[in-house]
Amino acid sequence: MQRRLVLASGLLAGTILAGPVAAQDSQDPVERGKYLVTMGDCAACHTAAGGKYLAGNYALNMPFGVIMTPNLTPDKETGLGDYTYEDFEKSFRGGYSKHVGYLYPAFPFGWYTKVTDEDTKAIWAYLQSIPAVNEKRKDNQIPFPFNVRTALVTWRTAFFTQERFKPDPNASAEVNRGGYLVEGLGHCAMCHNENKLVGNSSFAGRFGGGVIDGWYAPNITPDGHQGIGAWTDEQVVTYLKTGTAPGDRPGVAAGPMRQTIMESLSKVKEEDLKAMVAYLRTVPAKQTYKAKDLAAFDTSDAPGASTYLTYCSSCHQPDGKGIEGAVPALAGNTSVQSKGPETVLRVIYGGLAAQSGLAPMVAIGQQMTDVEVKNVTDYIRNAWGNKAPVLTGTEASDARAATQTMLSGTAPCAEIEQEKLKAAFQKIGLQDSLKGLKQQDFVPTLARLVPQIKSEQTGVTDDDIVNGLTTAFCKVGRDDPQYGNPSWPAVIGTFSNVAYSQVKNPEKQAANVPAAIPSATTPPK
Template identity: 70%
Template sequence: MTRLTALGSGWLAIAALLSVGTAHAQEADADLIKRGAYLATAGDCTACHTKAGGKFMAGNFKLDTPIGAIKTPNLTPDDETGIGKWSYETFEKAFRHGIGDEGEYLYPAFPFGWYTKVSDEDTKAIFAYLKSLPPVKEKREENEIPFLFNVRTALITWRTAFFTAERFKPDPNASAEVNRGGYLVEGLGHCGMCHNERKLVGNSSLAGRFGGGVIDGWYAPNITPDGHQGIGAWSDEEVVAYLKTGTAPGNRPGVAAGPMRQTIEESLSKMTDADLRAMVAYLRTIPAKQTYKEKDLQAFNQPGAPGADTYLTYCSSCHRPDGKGVEGAIPALAGNTSIQSRGPETIINVIVGGLAAQSGYAPMPAIGQEMTDEQIKNVTDYIRNSWGNKAPVVSETGVVASARQKIKTMMAGNAPCSTIDDDKLKASVEQATGGDALKGLKPNDFVPVLSRVAPQVKAAAPEAGDDAVVNGLLSAFCKANRSDRDAEPLPWSATIGSFGNVAYSQVKNPEKRVDAAPGQPPASGASSPKP
């Protein structure tokens, strides 16, 4: 071998080693990004940093807080409007210490009081993931916070009282599973952000830990092991199933709604079963807490109770006179833990705004649109204190009026029609409806049209699932008919509610013909709907 050949062979060997090293580095980076994606999901970053109809993680989601509306920042790596020029040190200071890139204090609406417990390794993985996202140029909109709350230097008082920068400390006497659950619940999961009684106190012993409380107009329930108000009577499997799907198997009624529904869809449902079980194991170690004493509940005379007639008129055809619902189709109200929380906000919001189809359950009409505020208050008290249920009666003046003002949904008729995100499902709905098959459709024609259309859509997009098919048909019906504000012969909320229930029936049981949609409220002078 000549000297030149030897030198060439040496360079080839070095090049090969460098190539292998680069491949290993790229593989390590890919693993880090993948891990960061999972951790960002566990932290539910999408919920607050992606606005409805906006680009992924580009911010400008509106957070309603007690001090005003906060617009969230862009987390994509855009150099001008995002975190493109941020170093890891800058990110870490914001993520775990609540100090922005210009040295400003961040509002505690950003859960750095919980993220401070996240490990160095996980923080680096999250940063790597965010840096890997496609950059989106979207300037952050101005917050809607009045003076003096918009003076960030004043936040030093809150920080001094309630914030301590510290990492999660495993309990040496607890199992590895419990410690993993504690790390997720107290850190990335920031469960106390919603479920603590006093939100602005932060992650501290003063916050009424996990006892439940109001968040953005919804009531986040007690998740301590209390047997009546919390999860004490639930099995581990039931709690895990609820966290993953929004419903629980067996005799645990109810479905997730509001912010919890979004958290399940965008975060908890994408976590591993092992991590969900660990979170439940940790919550079992929290001291049980009662947010109200049963002895302090007001007497509730069920036979002549206000709200009984309203329930029988508007609710009993679906949820049944005994509150047991229809298994697998209509959730039970009797024994429903979430209904018996201290606060009535969630049930009032659902009555006012309705629900889309989810977890195999039929969509719920925004039945409250046809009720007076007094009827909603009374029926809420009736539901929360019948069939063995026990909960405080509605005492806050204006809580129903506040819900009417805040809750905006397609089902209520005060929000835009929902969109169909699945392109294949969208095409299937458009093809089956022929573009105008739903236009001007009246309740008497719901069954014959949907008995033809619903099976076609389901057959053309089987992977979408029944819930998505029902909601897709609801969206199409809304877009075809929303301009008809009179919605004869029923008001809009009753019309779309009836359509949704017939659509559900035909998707679930395509051979079945029904005379009226379950849960359809009667029009003026009409008889009660058939069950």
């Protein structure tokens, strides 16, 4: 727990007002602005898949429709090239655009209003320095009456107050810096508040967890069961930086949080992450559901128990404890026990790429019925001492319809972003080696290829190699009819796990990995 320090008011003002500016080493406004744009994770919403950096046209799914994000590059025709700083400041901290008028609260101006003048100017300086991209913004898909922007005045009157961050005179410099980052550029409540439509108001269920774009952003208050109360500061910081936590904190970041970590938090200085955690420790603990109100759940007689043993136990183990260093535990997993089941469902249906040294997860739900997925979700959320609400409606079928990933076969193959890795693949003729590959030849072929890839000194991580191999296989194999049995998600899942086994433990030759996954995930060797 972060201890609060009472400072003399004059010293506090000097220390805290310098805090946000000192979050980066360089005094050059462009360099500082780059750090702040990274802290705000602007790329997540303003860079479309396969598009140019910050050129917009990312489709942002909101409860009231789909918003196409604007171009932030300095292009004079389609971006911010005709903006003055004053125009930008009105949009960034006031939610009003010179081109379209009032902005929807999908843009976190309700949080950015707290950013200092100095940091806002640095962000503007950086945005003016990036390459201009001529990318016209596509039309929003928002039905009447939500498409009437003047109606946003009602929301603003009720929920938006334009004000800068105010340091707490009774808190330490670290806590106040963390508050500035969490409540401002970090806009953590944008996802982790319970009610997203009312923005950052006191009615929003502050940090108690809630649904965002079909995923569940968990409780991040200091509650010991549903929040981060049982985590050490080190574990939370490590999770924010890598997507996994050391020690007894099972789980792995997925969905929007994984993207936030990769594009933003992993690049944030550790002292800023520590400050954010220190501030979150001061937030009142909150429970989004009470354990005493949960329905009785008999795991010994639950239909999901047999489903779990069939499809999940080979990796996550019958006791839910996983495999250390390879497969995260489900027992005691805070995310698994969140109020909403959305993240669990999306992972079951969509799988997970290799990350943080962990094995990729097969999109096993593609081989299961929605009833089986519902039952196994209820089981893992209430077995081994876990406690969470059971599914009561169409959550399972809704999640299946919303899940679009490469591993599930419901989204296009990904792209390999590491240029040196792509060059290595081309040099060894990877595409030709994988094309038409028989499932029984996955092991010997990868046993031959992986050492060649590693010898190229690409500078990438093992995760990158595994995911790159999986992407390359997707591109040459997705339409190959030989992979229709048992199913494409099972085949690409098997390939991905064999690749993981060869990359992590090549000496074992992945000898026990089957050629396909007919009914269950393959444990990494």
